[in-house]
Amino acid sequence: MVYLKVAYNGREFYGSQIQPDVRTVEGDILKILNEEGIEVSNLGFLSRTDRGVSALSNILELDVNKELNLRKITHRLEDIWVYGTTNDNLTLPLMKRYRYYLFDNGYDENLIVKGLSFFNGNHDFASFSKYNGLEETKRNIETSYRKNGPIYILEFSGKGFLWQMIRRIVGSIVDYAEGNLSESEILSALNGEITINAKPFPPEYLLLYDIETDCNMYYDDYVIRALKRRFADLFSDFSVRSQLEKESMEYITDTEKLIKRK
Numbered sequence: 001m002v003y004l005k006v007a008y009n010g011r012e013f014y015g016s017q018i019q020p021d022v023r024t025v026e027g028d029i030l031k032i033l034n035e036e037g038i039e040v041s042n043l044g045f046l047s048r049t050d051r052g053v054s055a056l057s058n059i060l061e062l063d064v065n066k067e068l069n070l071r072k073i074t075h076r077l078e079d080i081w082v083y084g085t086t087n088d089n090l091t092l093p094l095m096k097r098y099r100y101y102l103f104d105n106g107y108d109e110n111l112i113v114k115g116l117s118f119f120n121g122n123h124d125f126a127s128f129s130k131y132n133g134l135e136e137t138k139r140n141i142e143t144s145y146r147k148n149g150p151i152y153i154l155e156f157s158g159k160g161f162l163w164q165m166i167r168r169i170v171g172s173i174v175d176y177a178e179g180n181l182s183e184s185e186i187l188s189a190l191n192g193e194i195t196i197n198a199k200p201f202p203p204e205y206l207l208l209y210d211i212e213t214d215c216n217m218y219y220d221d222y223v224i225r226a227l228k229r230r231f232a233d234l235f236s237d238f239s240v241r242s243q244l245e246k247e248s249m250e251y252i253t254d255t256e257k258l259i260k261r262k
Helices: 024-037 070-076 109-115 164-179 183-190 222-262
Strands: 001-007 040-045 053-062 080-086 095-103 122-125 138-148 152-157 206-211
Touching: 001 024, 024 040, 024 053, 024 070, 040 080, 070 080, 070 222, 080 222, 095 164, 109 138, 109 152, 109 164, 122 183, 152 164, 164 183
Parallel strands: 053 206
Antiparallel strands: 001 053, 001 080, 040 053, 095 152, 095 206, 122 138, 138 152
């Protein structure tokens, strides 16, 4: 068994897991490995990500029949960087860290922080996920945040997350900050007493930031440099889009004021 540390630009994929007739991260990697004559089995990411969600550090588990050349593999891939590998045994489940980059649309920061705090700890997240009817919905997570200019960086750490869980938590926090969802409703839902339909926020601003492996990992410096250049471009694009949204909102708001005067 080998474990690969993988980064990818999720905006270009229909998710991490192999699906028929659409582009996925696992599908692209498997295709290249097969073309290189490498036999693969038991392939799967330790943390699945939805369509549009990016990763700096996901872990791909697989069995192969020969040693892998990370540079060669990455050179043949697009929007995917395989930059680390280990044969050490990993004790699962591993701690995962996600970050959601939320643009400040004039929210009360105190309400954003309080709303985030509701989700810290062990709760029933059935109302805050796209429940598939199979999984246990209780999860234990830690939450934190920081503010960088007009961006809230909301961090979520835990050993397991449900489908769309983080995106629906973010949607609920914003609903709370805007007065569309009460504290009692959120807490009752987290206790499993009521069901609410939390709306998911866009996947493009969710990043799987890290999975803690605590093992000896070999890193390829060439691939890391390529990854650094590409993600710098992506985050530069994010900053530009944030500023564009901010100034567009200001213009629309000013225009609304003119309309009200007539």
